[in-house]
Structure formats: C-alpha cells, structure tokens
Amino acid sequence: MQISSTVTRLITRKNALDQGRIEQVSCSLIPAAGEVILKIDRCALTTNNITYAAYGNSMNYWSFFPTGLAEWGHVPAWGFAEVVASDVPGIKVGERFYGYFPIASHLWVRAERVTERGFYDGAEHRLGLASAYNQYTRCSWDSYYSPDTENLQILLKPLFLTSSMLADFLQDKQFFGATRLVFSSASSKTAYGTAVCLGNHPALERVALTSAGNKAFVESLDCYERLVSYEELESVKSDRPTLYVDFSGDLALRDRVHQHFAGQLIYSCFAGSAQATHEARLTAIVGPQPVFFFAPIQIRKRNAEWGPEGVSEHIGAGLLQFYQKLTTTEKPLLEVVESQGYEAAQDVFSRLFHGRAKPIEGHVIRL
Template sequence: MQSPITVTRLVTRKRALDQSRIEQEQRSPVAADGEVILKVDRCALTTNNISYAAYGDSMHYWEFFPTGLAEWGHIPAWGFADVIASGVENVAVGERFYGYLPLASHVWVRPDRVIRRGFHDGTEHRQALSSVYNQYTRCSEDTYHRPATENLQVLLKPLFLTSLMLADFLKDNQFFGASRVVFSSASSKTAYGTAVCLAGHPKLECVALTSTGNKTFVERLGCYGRTVSYAELSELANDRPTLYVDFSGDLGLRERVHQHFAGHLVYSCFVGSAHTTDEAELSAVEGLRPVFFFAPIQIRKRSVEWGAERVNRYVGEGLQRFYRQVSAPVNPLLQVVESHGLEAAQSVISRLFHGHIPPVEGHVIRL
C-alpha cells in the first residue's frame, strides 16, 4: 500500500490579502478513474494574482480552487505541474503541463476533451467558469515551450496574453477614433506589454502615466512616446482624441484623467488594478463610463474568426518577441527572482499587496 500524499496549500483571507496561512492534509496517492493528480512545480506571482483575488467574487476567481472556507480562498496562479498519478488513458505519469493552478503542492483535475495539445479540466464546479482558465497545455506538444524560459513563460504569458488581446481589441475597433492612448500604471508588465504590441502603429501616440519613483524605469522601457508622472498630468495638452487605458484602478486618478481630457476622451477602458484591491468600480464622475476589458472575450472572438491554430501561433510568436525584448542583455527589463516554498509565497503576496515590489522584478515560487 502506497503512503498518503501530504498536500500543502496556502490560503489567503479574501478581505485582507496580506493575511494567509499554510495548511496540510493527507490524501490518497492513487488517482481515481478519470482523475489526474498534478504536483505543482513552479508558479508566478505578480500584481495579476492580486487582481484575481481583488475580483475573486465578481469575476469568480475564488471558485476555481474552492477551499471550503467562507473567508479564506486559494489565489490562483499560472505555472507548471507534473503528473504523478493518472486514471486517464491519454495522460501519462511524468508528463508536464502548463496551466492555472492553486498555490498548493498538488491539485486534482479531471481531464476532458483530451487532445494532443492538452486537455480541459472537466471538474464539475469549473464548468460554469471561463474556459480559458480550464485549459492545460502539454509541454511536449507546445511549439513555443522551452525549459530554459519557463520562468519567463509563467511570469509573462498570462500578462502578455491580456496585453496582446487588448492591443488587438483596440486595433479591431480603430482605437475608437483616438490618436493618443494614455496608460496608467505604465510600469506594470501588462501595460508596457500592450504598448509594445502597439509600437510602430502610425499616427498613434502612447503616453505613460506613472509614479515619480517609477518614471526613470518607464522611460527606459522605450515603448512609450512620452512619460509623465501623475503630478504632471496637467502638462499633457488636451488637443486630440484620447483613449484612456486604466491599469491602476485608482478612482481619484480616473476622475482627474476624465476631467483633464473632457471633450476629447473617446473611450475609457479598465483592465486591472495595480493600486487597489477594491472590487472593480466601473464609474466616473465626469465623461464616459469606463468599460471593463476581459481578455477571454477577445480570445474567443479571434478563435471563431481565425481558428485555434492561428490564435496559438499569434500568441506564441508575440511571446517569443516579448521574451527577447525584456531579457535583452544590453537593457534587461525584467529581473527574475526565484524563491522556494509557500512561506516565500506568503511574503511575496504581502509585498505585492502593499506595492513593495519594484517593477523590474518578476517573482517565481518553486514548490
């Protein structure tokens, strides 16, 4: 008889994200029929994960890996995991998958629609949730997977996917008539990833809004036409159709932006929250009502129009270009910080929650 598995998990207080605890339980090492046990190897922790938690109720992120505890939840993360037990014919022990994972040592999934590229998790409670988060990619069949760039993949792919689809959405709508796009929290990886995707677009000015402390870093990125601090917002001329992309969730800043560009603001888009963990607030004191951008909707649209193969190629090739740009030896834009264990994850989550992680750092947790 095989010894039980010790499952370790990190649960976080839903209303106080800097409070977490580590729990353990014993579970059978044998996969039931139709079930696969994945051992989590590494996950990324960025402000993206804080957004998952902040909108955990309204966007159902807490529901992917339920804890059974009303006030405590699993913050989801993107990462790599290996199959240690399988009750599914076409999923073998030892295979490695990329996908959406809990901050835990193990996760149980029920592969459905198993194909060469991977599978969807068919666990009952996940069927009403966005299918983008239920897909697990078989690393051996991923043309763009490289063991040497796994840290870059877990850090950047989820963020860049949003960046790429946001840029695609804006292009798809001819920028709503704007000739200038203003980004808040311009130092965030999702923000500058979007700017990278828009680089070279004719007659479009990309303007970065950032804190005074991050201004030098943002200028060094080289993907914005102009960088101004929040205090310098009034120096931007209100002389052309402007589109605001809000990565901060700062309602006071949104009000200032809307008032400053009054009459010329053609679209206001809310993407995520780097500055607040409040629920998404889609309101503005003046001007347009902000519209929430949800990347899976644009992915679904392109999948219908282009087909899955073309979408995968579009994402994969864009990622490879982005990897090269952020890790260029002359001017690297990302410093990967690798830590070990859920205790390290607790510290990183708290620092992310309080805004104490420098924008150049990307944190990977090895389990």
Template sequence: MTLLTRLLTDKNALNHTRTEELPLAPLQPGEALLRVDRVAVTTNNITYAAFGDAMKYWNFFPTGEAGWGHMPVWGFADVVASDVEGVAVGERFYGYWPIASHVRMEPVRVTARGFYDGAEHRQSLTSAYNQYTRTSADPAYRAGDENYQMLVRPLFITSFMLADFLQDNGFFGAQRLVFSSASSKTAYGTAFCLEGPGQIERVGLTSPRNIAFVRGLGCYQRTVAYGELEALEADVPTLYVDFSGDEDLRSQVHHHLGDTLVYDCYAGSAQNTRFLRNTALPGPAPVFYFAPVQIKKRNADWGPEVVNQKFNAAQRAFIDRVSHASPPWMRVREHQGFAAAQALIADIHAGRIDPQEGHVVVLVP
C-alpha cells in the same frame, strides 16, 4: 502517506494568508495527481482575487472553508500518478494551478496538445482556464524560459488581446493612448504590441520613482509623472487605458481632457481592488476590459489555430525583448517554499514590488 500542503487566502484581506496540511486521499478512477513545481505570482493574481466571487475566480479550486479562497496562479506541474489514458506519469504541463503542493484533476478531451480538467465544479467556468498544455507539444515552450513563460504568458495574453481590442475598434477615434501604471508588465506589454510605423502615440503615466525605468523601456513615445498630467495637451483625442484603478487620477484625467477623452478602458489594478464606481465624471464612463471576451471574438473571426499562432509569435518576441534588452526589462527572482509565497503576496498587495522584477515561487523542494 503523501500530504497536501495548500496556501489559503482570506477573501476579505488578501494580504492575509495561511497554510495547512491535509492527507491526500487515494486516486480515483479517471483522476490524475499532479505535483505543482513552480508558479508565477503577479499583480494580476491580486487583481483577480479582489473580484474573486463576482468573477468566479475562487471557484476553480474550492477550499470548502467559508471566507477562504485558494488563489489560482499560472505555472508548471508534473504528473505523479494517473488513471487516465494519454496522461502519463512524468509528463509536464503548463496551466492554471492552486498554490499547493499537489492538485487532483479529472482530465478529459485528452489530445496530443494536452487536456481539460473535467471536474464538475469547473464546467461553468471560462474554458481557457481549464486547459492544460503538455510542454512536449507546446510550440512556444523552451525549457530554459519557463520562468519567463509563466510570468509573461498570462499577462501578455491580456496585453496582446487588449492591443487587438483597441485596434479592432479603431482606438475609438483616439489619436493618443495614455497608460496609467506604465511600469506594470501588462501596460508595457500592451504598448509593445502597438509598436511600429503608423501606430498611435503612446504616453506612459507613472510615479516619479519609476520615470527612468519607463523611459528606458522605449515602447512609449512620452513618459509623464502623475503630478505633471496637465502637461498633456488637452486638444488631442485621447484613449485612457487605466492599469492603476486610482479614482483621483481618473478624475484628473477626465477633468483635464474633457470632451477630448473618447474612451476610458479600465484594465484592472492590484492597489485599488474595488469594482468601478459611478463617480459622475465628465466624459465617457469607464468600461472594464476582460480579455476572454476578445479571445472569444477572435476565435470566431480567425479560428483558434490562427489566434494561437499570432499569440505565440508575439509572445516569443516579447520574451526575447524583456530578457535580452540592455538593461533587461525584467529580472526574475525565485522564492523558495510556501512561507516565501506568503511574504511575496503581502508585498505585491502593498505595492512593495520593483517593476523590473518578476516573481516565481518554487514549491518543490
């Protein structure tokens, strides 16, 4: 009998996880069984888990156990059994999976590109997360770059659409962008998308230990340590892009810049996993940024095909940059098995991660 191994997360203590094994029931008509091969585990997974119930993050893969969630992650899986025409055993798909050995799905809207999971509980969830792409039909796929693709793509779609959102709104009248947690992949991905002649000034805020790394990226014109925030001129219209969630830092930014702070964009954090609170700061109220909103807008503006073309080209350029820069922006570390995944989640939750590393968990022995 094939066993299902799954990793469950305590919703009230995201660094606390456990694994369990369950028998896999026989495949039903209209179902496919996929074996999850390798997945990326990143800061974004912890961020979304923190807002899990409110953002329906836990609804993708229900556990049936109160207080325990099944953390979704991006990666690759192979079809090992199928009762669905057009979804063949041996095919490989990229998409949103649970941290588990296997997942049962109900593929619908099957095309040459892939399918959507038609399970009833997923019908009210964001469509982009229900889509699974055949690697054989993905123009952005390269077999040798799988680790980079699953590490970069989910973060980079946030970066790409955030850069587009800011440009689409004329940077809210700002002449300077200030990024907190500038060493984070989503932050420097956004800065990368805004490179080029005539673009807005980009300033990276980071901890002293990450100063050299952030300066070496080359996608920020200036790098400033958190303790040196007051070195920023207070008379330049500024847009604050917050990847740290640090309320004390946000307060310093607002009080230092005052009326010249034109917009505060909160892009999420792994270390501060609370919703935005009203702390009566001077200047604009922080606004939470959610990538699917801008994706929906651009799908309407340009059409999904053009959106995909633009994103694929930018992602290809970004993967080339992070993997081929000297020194590389990212070093990939592979972790083997569920116990390693548990330790990795605890380290990410605690902030014990080198910003130059990307982490992949290989689940298939």
C-alpha cells in the same frame, strides 16, 4: 506507487488580502475514475494575482479552486506541474503541463477533451467558468515551450496574453477614433506589453503615466512616445481624441483623467488593477463609463475567426519577441527572482499587495 502524501496549501483571507495561512493535510494519491493528480512544481506571482484576488468575487476567480472555507480562498497562479497519478487514457505519469493552479502542492482535476495539446478540467465547479483558465497544455506539444524559459513563460505569458489581446481589441476597434492612448501604471508588465504589441502608429501617441520613482524604468522601456508622472498629468494637453487604458484601478486617478480630458475622452478601458485592491468599480465622475476588458472574450472572437491554432501562433510568436525585448538588451528589463516554499509565496504576495515590489522584478516560487 506512493498512495498518500502531505498536501500543502497557502490560502488567503478574501476580505484582507495580506492575511494568509499555510495548511497541511494527508491525502490519498490514488485517483478516482477520470481523475488526474498534478504535483505543482513552480508558479509565478505578479500584480496579476492581486487582480485575481481583488476581483475574486465579482469575476469568480475564487471559484476555480474552492477551499471549503467561506472566508478563505485560493489565489490562482500560472505555473507548471507534473502528473503523479492518472486514471485518464492519454495522460501519463511524469508528463509536464502548463496552466492555472492554486498555490498548493497538488491539484486534482477531471481531465476531459484530451488531445495532443492537453486537456480541460471538467470538474463540476469549473463548468461555468471561463474556459481559457480551465485548459492545461502539454509542454511536449507546445512548440514555444523550452525548459530554459519556464520562468519567463509563467511570468510573462499570462500577462502578455492580456497585452496581446487588448492591443488586438483596440486595433480591431480602430482605437474608437482616438489618436492618443493614456496608460496608467505604465511600468506594469501588462501595460508596457500592450504598448509594445501596438507597435508604432504615426498618428497615435502613447502616453505613459507612472510614479515619479518609476520614471527612469519606464523611459528605459522605449515603448511610449511621452512619459509623465501622476503629478504631471495636467501638463498633457486636452487637444485630441483620447482613450484611457487603466491598468491601475485607482479610482481617484481615473476621475482626474476623466475630468482633465473631458470632452476629448472617447473611451475608458479598465484593463487591470496594479494599484487598487478593492472590488472593481466601473464608474467615472464624468465622461464615458469605464468598460472592463476581459481577454477571454477577444480570444473567443479570434478563435472563431482564426482558429485556436492561429490564436496560439499569434500569441506565441509575439511572446518570443517580448522575451527578447526584456532579456537581450544591455541592461535587462526583467530580473527573475526565484524563491522557495509557501512562506516565501506569502511574503511576495504581501509585498505585491502593498506595492513594495520593484517593477523590474519577476517573482517565481518553487513549491
């Protein structure tokens, strides 16, 4: 058995997200009692990771993988890893898991609540964090897993989980009485995933707000009833109860939306940060104050009502349909871009941070 290895990690400056550095250190690969060591194979980088970093302090995302450095953090990413050492009964060397990882070569976890499905990391620093992020799923258990769709899974499943649960939340609340939903950053995968999950409601209009440059792409998605650029926002009449679903985090745009729809805006849902890279601000100039949507809360509600298996089936079945929508059309709506190594990860993260990644691209990093 290999007893030591060089561990590599990419860390990010918390107050300057386009600054990162790659570090290497030699570590023992002999697990402590109750410990599992995972070697990370690949991870996805999307605007979701920018949200994790931007809200790293307020939403505790920096706390999942401490670096030991006050000013530097691990940006979490979804990916696949293999067990290289285990001191936990029921978890074997060579098993493959899907879950939440740092952009690093290895992760040490304290595997607890071990079942056929997988395990939870019971490390002390993660005990107070959202349990949905602490779960690691065995690929051998997951009926929706396929080696051929690993890249799609890590690119789309975390985003689609938010899309699916947000759509479920809005339907559960009967759209708060709204008959129009306005989506900002409508080209983002989480936004149009939500629109797809909502399906067609005869009395509901889904309005896509996007940049002029992304209009053609958003039109090709065929999941919004109306499409306008940010410059054209005021062309949408304020004539019916409206709900704003904010995927951009752009405060100036939020104020424009709130002012334009004024008395007709009945709910403002803050769902993500595809464009903003500062800490979340749940304020608006007029109208209802924005409410942050946090998918694990809706998952917890549905776990109690449907059971965890029911929730997994709901998300898994929807995810397969979403894969098909994006990949089986004449002109695919997602182009997987696979890169190798930590320098590539640093470059992709910088491009995402500065808004230079194309909406059709989905970036996977092989580590």
